[in-house]
Amino acid sequence: MQVTYWAEHAWLDTNVEPGVALEVTDGRITAVRKGAEAPPPGAVVLRGLTIPGLANAHSHAFHRALRGTVQVGSGTFWTWREVMYQVASRLTPETYFSLARAVYAEMALAGITAVGEFHYLHHAPGGVAYSDPNAMGEALIAAAADAGIRITLLDTAYLSSGFGEAPNKHQLRFSDGTAEAWAERASALKSSGHALIGAAIHSVRAVPAAQLSTVAQWAEARRAPLHVHLSEQTAENDACRAAHGCTPTRLLADHGVLGPRTTGVHNTHLTNEDIALLGSSVTGTCMCPTTERDLADGIGPAATLQREGSPLSLGSDSHAVIDLLEEARAMELDERLRTRARGHWTAAALLRAATEDGHAALGWHDAGRLEPGAPADFATVALDSVRTAGPVPRLAAETAVFAATAADVRHTVVAGRHVVRDGMHTLIPDVARALADSIAALRS
Incomplete structure (x- = not known):
C-alpha cells in the first residue's frame, strides 16, 4: 500500500x-x-x-483501573500497592484483554505508537497456571493489535516478596517459582509484526540474587531488551544493603544485568557510584515523572545520569495520566525544582527521549x-x-x-x-x- x-x-x-x-x-x-x-x-x-510516534517505555496496563481511586487521602507507595493488589486479583485473560485494549487505545489517542508493557500478572489466583501458561501475555499482545499500536511485552520475573521471603498471597499470580521456570514459560512467547518479546526483572527484592543472571542471560541470548525497577524506594535500598551489603545497582552490576540493552526504571535514589555504574555500562534510564510524583517517590537524577552516559526514555507507568508530552516536560520541570535552575533539556532533547530513545529502549531500533x-x-x-x-x-x-x-x-x-x-x-x-x-x- x-x-x-x-x-x-x-x-x-x-x-x-x-x-x-x-x-x-x-x-x-x-x-x-x-x-x-x-x-x-x-x-x-x-x-x-x-x-x-511517541514510545511509552514503561506501562502496567491494569493500573489504569486505579485512576481516581488512589488519589484520595494520605499514604505511601506501600499503601498504594495494597489497592493495586486488589485490582490484580480480579483480572482474567478476558477482562485483561478488554481493559488493555481500551488503555492502549487511550495511548494511541495520546500519540503513542509503541508501548513497553512490564508484565508480571502471569497466572490464575493462587498461582495456578492457565491451560495456556502465557494467556495473560497473549491477551496484552492481542489488545495492542486491536488498538493499533506496537508492543514490547517485557515478560517479568517476579519470584519473591522480599529478600529471602516467599511470595505473599497476592504475588502468587506473579511467580513462576524459579528463574528457570520463568525462562521456560517466557520462551514460548513469539514476536510478530507489531510485537516484540523482551524480559524484565521486577526488582532486586523480587528476584533472588543467585537467579538474576538467568534472566539476564535469557535476554542476552535473544538480544532482547531487559528492564528492571531500580531504587524506586529508599526502603528497597536499605533492605538490599542489609541482605547483600551493597546497593541494588551494584548487585545488578555484579550479576551481569547492566548493559546497553538494559533499562532501569525510575533510578530515583542512587549513589554517585550507582550513577557511574549505570552511565559507564550505557544502561538506560526510564523516568516516569507523573507516577513518581503521584506516589511521592522522589525526583531521580536524570540529568546527571544522562551526562554520565545513560540514555533517557519516558513512561506513564501507573497511568495516573497517559500523556507523554506531560512526562517530557515534567522531567525538565522536576529538575528545575530540584536544582532551582532552568534549561536542563531543550524541547528537541525531550522529544528525543519520548521518541527515538524510547523506541530503542523497547527494541524498536529503527523507529x-x-x-x-x-x-x-x-x-x-x-x-x-x-x-x-x-x-x-x-x-x-x-x-x-x-x-x-x-x-x-x-x-x-x-x-x-x-x-x-x-x-x-x-x-x-x-x-x-x-x-x-x-x-x-x-x-x-
Missing part, C-alpha cells in the same frame, strides 16, 4: 520544517520531501506539528525518526488549540513539549495506517466507553 502524508509542520531531527511530504509504502517511510508548500494531489493532510526506511509511525499535535495557539511555527516543538497535552494530538499513524484521525480512534470508536465498561467489570 502506498500513501503520501503531507505535514503542515514536521519535526525532523532537531528542526521544525514547514510543508513536508512523507511518502509511505507498506508501512515504512520511503521518502521525506521538504519544501512542499501545498499538499501533493491525493495526499492525506496533517495540520499541526507532526513528530515521530522514532521521520526518515526513509523508518516505520511510518508518527503523530500530529494541533497548533491551534487554546493551549497551543499563538507561538510562531519555528517554536512549534517548544509549544508541543511545554504547552500541549495528549488532548491536542490530532492524528496518530502506525505502520502507515491512520489509527487516530482528527482526534477520533478509527478502530475503537468510543474509547471512553471501552475504558468505563472494562473498569466497571472489575468492580462488579
Whole structure:
C-alpha cells in the first residue's frame, strides 16, 4: 500500500520544517520531501506539528483501573500497592484483554505508537497456571493489535516478596517459582509484526540474587531488551544493603544485568557510584515523572545520569495520566525544582527521549525518526488549540513539549495506517466507553 502524508509542520531531527511530504509504502517511510508548500494531489493532510510516534517505555496496563481511586487521602507507595493488589486479583485473560485494549487505545489517542508493557500478572489466583501458561501475555499482545499500536511485552520475573521471603498471597499470580521456570514459560512467547518479546526483572527484592543472571542471560541470548525497577524506594535500598551489603545497582552490576540493552526504571535514589555504574555500562534510564510524583517517590537524577552516559526514555507507568508530552516536560520541570535552575533539556532533547530513545529502549531500533526506511509511525499535535495557539511555527516543538497535552494530538499513524484521525480512534470508536465498561467489570 502506498500513501503520501503531507505535514503542515514536521519535526525532523532537531528542526521544525514547514510543508513536508512523507511518502509511505507498506508501512515504512520511503521518502521525506521538504519544501512542499501545498499538499501533493491525493495526499492525506496533517495540520499541526507532526513528530515521530511517541514510545511509552514503561506501562502496567491494569493500573489504569486505579485512576481516581488512589488519589484520595494520605499514604505511601506501600499503601498504594495494597489497592493495586486488589485490582490484580480480579483480572482474567478476558477482562485483561478488554481493559488493555481500551488503555492502549487511550495511548494511541495520546500519540503513542509503541508501548513497553512490564508484565508480571502471569497466572490464575493462587498461582495456578492457565491451560495456556502465557494467556495473560497473549491477551496484552492481542489488545495492542486491536488498538493499533506496537508492543514490547517485557515478560517479568517476579519470584519473591522480599529478600529471602516467599511470595505473599497476592504475588502468587506473579511467580513462576524459579528463574528457570520463568525462562521456560517466557520462551514460548513469539514476536510478530507489531510485537516484540523482551524480559524484565521486577526488582532486586523480587528476584533472588543467585537467579538474576538467568534472566539476564535469557535476554542476552535473544538480544532482547531487559528492564528492571531500580531504587524506586529508599526502603528497597536499605533492605538490599542489609541482605547483600551493597546497593541494588551494584548487585545488578555484579550479576551481569547492566548493559546497553538494559533499562532501569525510575533510578530515583542512587549513589554517585550507582550513577557511574549505570552511565559507564550505557544502561538506560526510564523516568516516569507523573507516577513518581503521584506516589511521592522522589525526583531521580536524570540529568546527571544522562551526562554520565545513560540514555533517557519516558513512561506513564501507573497511568495516573497517559500523556507523554506531560512526562517530557515534567522531567525538565522536576529538575528545575530540584536544582532551582532552568534549561536542563531543550524541547528537541525531550522529544528525543519520548521518541527515538524510547523506541530503542523497547527494541524498536529503527523507529522514532521521520526518515526513509523508518516505520511510518508518527503523530500530529494541533497548533491551534487554546493551549497551543499563538507561538510562531519555528517554536512549534517548544509549544508541543511545554504547552500541549495528549488532548491536542490530532492524528496518530502506525505502520502507515491512520489509527487516530482528527482526534477520533478509527478502530475503537468510543474509547471512553471501552475504558468505563472494562473498569466497571472489575468492580462488579
